[in-house]
Amino acid sequence: MAASPAPSPPRALARRRTSTLSVTSLALWAFCCCLAACSGGGAPHAAPGPAPAPAPPGEPPAAPAAIAEPPCPRATSLDGQAIRGEAVCLLRRYLRIDTTNPPGNEAAAARFLRSFLDQEGIESTTVESAPGRANLVARLPGDGSKKAIALAHHMDVVAATASDWQAPPFDGVLRDGAIWGRGALDNKGPGIIELLSFALLKRLAAPLARDVVLVAVADEEAGGAHGARYLVEKRLDLLRDVELVLNEGGAILELPDKKLLYTVEFAQKAPLWLRIVAEGPPGHGSSPKGDSSTRRLIRALARLERHEFPLTVVPEVQALFTARAAAMPEGRRAAFEDLERSLQQPAFREEFLSDPMNRVLVRNTISITMLSGSANENVVPSQASAVADLRLLPGQDPEAVIAEIKRVLNEPSVSVQPILSWRAHASPIDTALFRAIGDLAQRRDPGARVTPNIIGGFTDCNAFRSKGITCYGFMPIHLTRADTERVHGRDERISAEALERGATAMFELVRSVAGR
Template identity: 35%
Template sequence: MAEDVVDLCAALLRIDTTNHGGGTAAGEREAAEFVAGHLDGLGVPACVLEPAPRRANVLARVPGDDPDLPALLVQAHLDVVPADPAEWSVPPFAGVEQDGYLWGRGAVDMKDMVAMTLSVVGSWSREGRRPRRDVVLAFVADEEDRGEHGARWLVEHQRDFFTGVGAAISESGGYSHRVGARRLYPIGTAERGTSHLRLTARGRAGHGSRRNSHNAVVHLVRALDRVAALEHPVRLTPAVRAFLERAGEALGVEVDLSDVDGTLARLGPAAALAESTVRNSTTPTVLQAGYKVNVIPGTASADVDVRTLPGTVDELMASIDAALGPHVTREVLEYQPPVQAPIDSPWFDAMAAALRAEDPEAVVVPYCMGGGTDAKAFSRLGIDCYGFAPLALPEGYDYRAMAHGVDERVPVEGLRFGTRVLDRFLSS
């Protein structure tokens, strides 16, 4: 049985769990069986659940010394986005270790967290240790699509398993972010909401050579231009406000909350952690129209990725509707509300303490994630969800370019650092 976190992560990377969307996956079952088998070998009974063929989830519970305390959930997804081998320097599913990094699709999104969690549980088993409180484990399918075979299904069909859970941790937080000589460690305490829209323009079909003032493609393009050009006002959530204030104080930067754009400019590289979350966003991503170059189609459609801050959804939809014009309608493909967890809480304080124990110079700050995670599903159970998958990252390493990017890789020493931090947090 693999014990070292690097070996565990490499083994997971070699299992192709590509999620192509639309309800299919290459191999979550094999990854789930690997995880469940490892936990069983450590004396932690694990259950594999498949809501659809090969869409596998793993649930387990590690008993703590005080079962009366609220339990902590560690949730991590087993699926990954596609990777084109022709674009990569190494085969994306080879789990290659070289140049101080472990390479492979899912290295930071998020098989690293799965491996770190298994490594921590392994240490407890070998050393006869137990966490202070029950630790609930959920390794899930389908996060990279709609979660219908993963977290959302578990919340709907296995709700009782999560009874007594007070907080959860998962991806996109706890990693080091260098700003000059300082090291910020952002912990995710909020996420923008997701509203995926489909815009449909209707016009008059006809011959491409003839004048047509009701061309659906033209109606759609003009509407998209107006939607993409919407000027969204600054809206500071508690997480973003706290990030600006605490990061500014640590970096010696003047913070003026009445001039957020100016403050972001002064924060330099730290601004990347907040610049996408001070406003809503409306981003066109998919276009569909026509079937022949000399035929004007009667309809044309576009999908728009809309991200929303708390309390802004109705206002934003009204502004989108006003921008569409008379020939374009919209429908909601997917809606998941924004989520927020308390910043001033014992959970956040314990994460910060675990980071500082391994890096005494760590500057721990809350932040809001621009995208979304399975926290949106688990928060429906009243669980406070945090982004905390700790890693120490070397200078020059672009963590934010790794997830879903080409040549995704995670630093080996960063993995070991993260495992130590995670052990401290989960144990105490």
């Protein structure tokens, strides 16, 4: 079970995801989304678009601009153009809701989603974890013969500086067949893919053995204390009988050789954010002292920078390399099928660790990300601090790692304060959902490989896994390396074609797992 959730980090500490851990994981953060106000086949919504529903008392009113917008097209079949028209229209509107975290303001996004579901005749529940921080859950009932599957995405996004972009990041601009906006890939695009496939299950009266649950959460970009972690700790009843979850974390990666790789995240390293605080006598900068807070901090951090955690091959990593070995030349397979033993051989170890993507899979890592000291150039502060971002392999004990860090620092008047901490959990890959992803690959992209993957960043899957729920990071969206590099970066966007194909593939995948 996961350690108790830590308090949400200070607002100045917006999370930066680490780079992914393998060529496979380049697709992990990107999820397809298209925002074009394009026309398409199908009937229009009876009411104007998904205009925000009235705000509950105490919440800011919905934006009047959204109310005045014309209705989005409405797909009533699996016709690609009709699905593209609706998905693009919905995503453009979703992207115009600024949910930059902090502060989040996910309540406005939840009202947008709720309005759409109301028009579809689908009941939903909105749960506030704090003022303005909302989570939404809706459910399509099955016949109860199998446990439920959930489609999850987060409504918050990271900050975007408009002057750095070629198009305004919160306008949902359609340009050259792609939809531009913060969240187009992470994570509002996938949200629209899930929302539309969820609605199509109802519109087309798909017979269901499982309940299908739509989950839209707050605060993922800052650790999830107001979102997924809040739901699993305070409102787990809304996830009753859920045994499978699809979430962000993997996609269909288009490799340089034109081959396709379906990457399915089944495990991730856990974040351990630590604030390291040094104290010492304050004074004037012209009279330096050996026991000042800054000197103590520098000495401690120098020791930390030199520290390396031991090589460790956890079962999840061995499973990953065993799966990869199947596609390797026969002469190389054995070394990767027993990685712990192979790493004891100097030549293999040197070659393996020369790849930075491999290095982070076999040891815990440390990055010093923030430094703080005096507010004045000529004042020695009484306190100086740093923030260290550690990423722990699945199964590692955060308390044991903190104790190790304290031993490494070995400096008087230096303390360590946890900011964010939980244990990493993994999902099994011998499940109906994982097999269904493999079947989807063979139907839609014959010859594509399906591989389990581990990522260095963290997602809401870890919150669901902490309650024993199998969660996979996978969205059926074709992505290139260039697409993934825009996540959390400039000019984030995705093509209308990718959005359409993602929505139809998601419908097909969910129907195959949940249908009867």
